[in-house]
Amino acid sequence: MNAYITRTYGLDAQFELTAVPTPELVTGHILIEVKATSINSIDNKLLRQNLGINPALPAILHGDVSGVVSAVGPNVDSFHVGDEVYACAGGFKGTAGALADFMPADAKLVAHNPASLNFAEAAALPLVVITAWESLMDSANIQPGEHVLVHGGTGGVGHVGVQLAKAKGARVTTSVSSEEKAEIARSLGADDVINYREEPVEAYVERLTQGRGFDAIYDTIGGATFDHSLQAVRTKGRVVTVFTGTGSTTPDLLNAFIKGATVHTQNMSIPLITGEGRAHHGKILREATKLVDAGKLKPLIDPHRFTFAQINDAHALFESKTHVGKIVLTI
Amino acid sequence: MNAYITRTYGLDAQFELTAVPTPELVTGHILIEVKATSINSIDNKLLRQNLGINPALPAILHGDVSGVVSAVGPNVDSFHVGDEVYACAGGFKGTAGALADFMPADAKLVAHNPASLNFAEAAALPLVVITAWESLMDSANIQPGEHVLVHGGTGGVGHVGVQLAKAKGARVTTSVSSEEKAEIARSLGADDVINYREEPVEAYVERLTQGRGFDAIYDTIGGATFDHSLQAVRTKGRVVTVFTGTGSTTPDLLNAFIKGATVHTQNMSIPLITGEGRAHHGKILREATKLVDAGKLKPLIDPHRFTFAQINDAHALFESKTHVGKIVLTI
Numbered sequence: 001m002n003a004y005i006t007r008t009y010g011l012d013a014q015f016e017l018t019a020v021p022t023p024e025l026v027t028g029h030i031l032i033e034v035k036a037t038s039i040n041s042i043d044n045k046l047l048r049q050n051l052g053i054n055p056a057l058p059a060i061l062h063g064d065v066s067g068v069v070s071a072v073g074p075n076v077d078s079f080h081v082g083d084e085v086y087a088c089a090g091g092f093k094g095t096a097g098a099l100a101d102f103m104p105a106d107a108k109l110v111a112h113n114p115a116s117l118n119f120a121e122a123a124a125l126p127l128v129v130i131t132a133w134e135s136l137m138d139s140a141n142i143q144p145g146e147h148v149l150v151h152g153g154t155g156g157v158g159h160v161g162v163q164l165a166k167a168k169g170a171r172v173t174t175s176v177s178s179e180e181k182a183e184i185a186r187s188l189g190a191d192d193v194i195n196y197r198e199e200p201v202e203a204y205v206e207r208l209t210q211g212r213g214f215d216a217i218y219d220t221i222g223g224a225t226f227d228h229s230l231q232a233v234r235t236k237g238r239v240v241t242v243f244t245g246t247g248s249t250t251p252d253l254l255n256a257f258i259k260g261a262t263v264h265t266q267n268m269s270i271p272l273i274t275g276e277g278r279a280h281h282g283k284i285l286r287e288a289t290k291l292v293d294a295g296k297l298k299p300l301i302d303p304h305r306f307t308f309a310q311i312n313d314a315h316a317l318f319e320s321k322t323h324v325g326k327i328v329l330t331i
Numbered sequence: 332m333n334a335y336i337t338r339t340y341g342l343d344a345q346f347e348l349t350a351v352p353t354p355e356l357v358t359g360h361i362l363i364e365v366k367a368t369s370i371n372s373i374d375n376k377l378l379r380q381n382l383g384i385n386p387a388l389p390a391i392l393h394g395d396v397s398g399v400v401s402a403v404g405p406n407v408d409s410f411h412v413g414d415e416v417y418a419c420a421g422g423f424k425g426t427a428g429a430l431a432d433f434m435p436a437d438a439k440l441v442a443h444n445p446a447s448l449n450f451a452e453a454a455a456l457p458l459v460v461i462t463a464w465e466s467l468m469d470s471a472n473i474q475p476g477e478h479v480l481v482h483g484g485t486g487g488v489g490h491v492g493v494q495l496a497k498a499k500g501a502r503v504t505t506s507v508s509s510e511e512k513a514e515i516a517r518s519l520g521a522d523d524v525i526n527y528r529e530e531p532v533e534a535y536v537e538r539l540t541q542g543r544g545f546d547a548i549y550d551t552i553g554g555a556t557f558d559h560s561l562q563a564v565r566t567k568g569r570v571v572t573v574f575t576g577t578g579s580t581t582p583d584l585l586n587a588f589i590k591g592a593t594v595h596t597q598n599m600s601i602p603l604i605t606g607e608g609r610a611h612h613g614k615i616l617r618e619a620t621k622l623v624d625a626g627k628l629k630p631l632i633d634p635h636r637f638t639f640a641q642i643n644d645a646h647a648l649f650e651s652k653t654h655v656g657k658i659v660l661t662i
Contacts, residue, residue, distance in 0.1 A: 139593065169515055234602055236608075242589035250581045253596065256572035260598035261469065265584065267591035279568075 003100035004311050005058045009050045009088060015311040018068045020060070023096055023104040030079050030107050031071040032089075036123035037098040037308075038064045039318045039327045040156060042269065047315065051151055053093045053099040053273055063088040063272070065098035065105070066122035068320060076107040085115040086285065088126035092272045098123075099311060107279040109271075111285030114292035117299070124299035124326035125160070129288045130281050131268045132160040135169070136217055139264035146170030146215040147208070149232060151175045153185035153193070155218040156326050157242060159300040165218075167296045171250070175225075184300065186322065201210065213237055213259075223248065230255035240264040288319045300325030307331065334431035334520035335642050336389045340381045346642045350389075354427055354435040361410050361438050362402040363420075367454035368429040368639075369395045370649045370658045371487060373600065374422060384424045384604055394419040394603070396429035407438045415444040416462035417616065423603045427453075429487045430642060432662070437448065439609040440602075442616030445623035448630070454629035455657035456491070461612050462599045463491040466549055466571040467499070470595035475500030477546040478539070480563060482506045484516035487657050488551040488573060490631040493519045496549075498627045504539055506556075511642060515655065517629065532562045544568055544590075554579065557633070561586035561594075571595040602651065631656030640662065653660070 001022045004015040025031050025065030043062050046054050055061070066086040069079050079085060087107035091097030096104055113122045135157075136142050148165045152158035155176025165172045166189040173186045174191040182193040194204045205213060218239040219226050229239045230253070239261060243249070255264055271277040291297040302323040306314040308331045317323050332353045335346040349451060356362055374393050377385050386392070400410050410416065420436035422428030427435055444453045466488075469471050479496045485504025496503045497520040504523040505516045513524040520644070525535045534546060543613035544565030550557050550572040561584070562569045587594055600610040622628040633654040637645040639662045641651040648654050 134591075235605070243585075248589065249585040250583045252581045253594075254574075254580040256596045257580065257598060260465075260596055260601055262596070263584075263587075263594045265587045265591055265593070267588060270591055274566070320350075 001101035003060050004308060005099075006047060006061055007058050007077060009047065009054055009057070011048060013047050015061075016314075017309070018058075020100070021297040022102055025071050025073040025104065026102055027074045028076060028107055029073045029104050030069050030076055030085075030110065031072040032065055032067040032085060032087075032105055032110075034065055034098055034101060034103050034331055035067040035119035036328060036330045037062045037063070038124045038329065040064060040127045042127070044315055044318050046091070049158045053269065055091065055093055055095070055097070058102050060097040061091045062098040063091055064123050064126045065103050066119045067103070073107075079107055079110065084119075085110050086113050086126055087111065088121040088130060088268075088272070088281065090272065092269055095272055099308065106278055107282075109281045111282055111289055114289045116293050119276045120305070120328045120330050121299050121301065124328050125288060125292075126285060127158045127268065128157045128326070129297075130284050131157050131242065131266060132164050133179065133220070133284045133287070134268055135242070135264065135266045136161060136164050136216070138265065140216040140218070140238045140240050142168055142170050142216050143320075145171070147171045147173065149173045149175070149214040149217045149229075150190075150220070151196075151218065151225050153188065153190055154181040154300060154324050155220055158218075159188055159325050160297070161218045161220060162190050163297045166190075167291055173214070181324070188300065196228075205232050209234070216240070223282060226251050230259075230261065231260050233259065235259045236261065237263060238262045240266055242266045258265040302327050305330070332432035334391050335639060336430075337378060337392055338389050340378065340385055340388070342379060342445055344378050346392075346646075348640070349389075350449045353433055356402050356404040357433065358405045359407060359438055360404045361400050361407055361416075361441065362394055362417075363394055363398040363416060363434045363436055363441075364401040365429055365432060365434050365662055366450035367396070367659060368393045368659070369455045371395060371458045375617050375649050377422070377645055386422065386424055386426070386428070391428040391431050392422045393429040394422040395454050396420055396434050396577070397450045398434070400432060404438075410438055410441065415450075416441050417444050418442065418459055419461060419507065419599070419603070419612065420423045422604065426603055426624040430639065437609055438613075439595050440600040440612045442613055442620055445620045447624050451636070451659045451661050452632065455632050455659050456619060456623075457616060458599065459488045459491045459657070460614050460628075462488050462573065462597060463495050464507070464615045464619070465599055466573070466595065466597045467492060467495050467547070470597065471547040471549070471569045471571050471595060473499055473501050473547050477498055478502045479506065480504045480506070480545040480548045480560075481521075481551070482527075482549065482556050482560065483551040484519065484521055485512040485631060485655050486551055488655050489549075490516075490519055491628070492549045492551060494628045495622075496637050497521075498622055500605070504545070508580070512567065512655070519631065527559075532559045536563050540565070547571070557582050561590075561592065564591045564592050567592065569593045571593060573597045633658050636661070
């Protein structure tokens, strides 16, 4: 089969079209004929740095996939040849990624595509849905009526966070960097929007919570945004933070201690690397399929569309940070 | 009435016997004829530093009290004159402390003494029970059968943490600094004991959890112990940390991010300072009274006993860090 492989990790790493053997099917796995993938922050980070969780070189990167089941291994009951499926199923140490004609996937990680989405749209969702679900539902355990602040409401994880929090019945505020993005955030269901370049933390905490602070804050940005989150959370509130690799790992927790706050860290790659807890990912995607088909969750996709042959250009756009939502690629 | 007041905060601050007006009784409050108090870390810190939450000077410090109800204000149904009670009811900004003949207390914060304890024993418990309860039950939400590591198992908060975790049905490991303290920790119910001066983190994680890590860790020490906690916790585990004022507020969270772990901070003084959430403290103490009278919780009290007239000596012992468990004083 053809694959877009990576021969080195680093700033000058590129994807290169190469013929490689088609993966063998093992127990509990399916083979997916790849139709689309999307770029997540971790895919780009694995390309640019060796984080210790990178696949062995030469590597096939990218976690998110949507496609058609082309073969089913032993001990798989829930999928059949021809099923349209999506997953975040590989691209880490020990697992093959989606930048190829076929991707092997542990069936536990996979769900059937939402009927209302095409392959490109479905491929935008897996990693960000799993990340936001684990953050908001599992860790912060947000409740109907709570006031939840999602930082970065038009970003890959943030736009799903806004919609999941709304679907749960929370009041949702989100932060963005422009009036154009504020419009998009409102269209996703955000009740209130903060332009973080124009409004200081104290001002929006006063304006939106009468100084009390938010019940739960989802920091999808890191760095200074994490510090702002500890300022803006209420007494005994919860902050969920995604390590983006750009912020410090030694933030000042003094505001957390003063408030008796909780800091949840989020790392959705653990089941992919350790093998433990994979069934929970499949379950989250089955729930996501229901939310999508009920009209409560939709992917936000950047207008620049790419084919797999343009994978290097797609990552260049990702690194430019000028995109909105997810960057998707079709084969 | 007589009180042991503090006229300055700082390294040379002393307690001084002085006649002051007896507190006036306000709605929802009771007046407690003080029989005993105990020293908590925060009492000593408030004496030595102005933390921004100190009472106005001259101040009456100390939160923990046990005594006899001498007067009952309007809108108090649950207590009557002559009742024996205990609480952590003041000694912070805006509230009078226990180092006096009488202490006013919001009735929401108060519970009836355990029948099986004398006043000195009861006065050892309130702050540390509330702290450990909020940490283990409310924040970490420990479950029967989970493996819980409590750092500092013969300390003020730690010795209660060990017993509460056992009462909940957890497997409890604790860390101590000597074989003598290990014996005490076992007598409190600890299943396994670590001498942290002799056994490295990797070694006890392997010995006690086969390398998997502890489900929940209660860091009652701070500083390097917090770093060790992030090393020793399992994937998606929980660490509860009490800000002791001695450790850094900027620990490295990299191990938390790698594991997707949660960090709960614990600050039991918030209801005393803000007035919000006080009823929960009274409820915890009512539960503690049941556990004590059922033989599942007992205070660990240093053999050096003091009267209120020896309050300066008692704080000197506390600062020497040679004591075990709680230092108590009777009037």
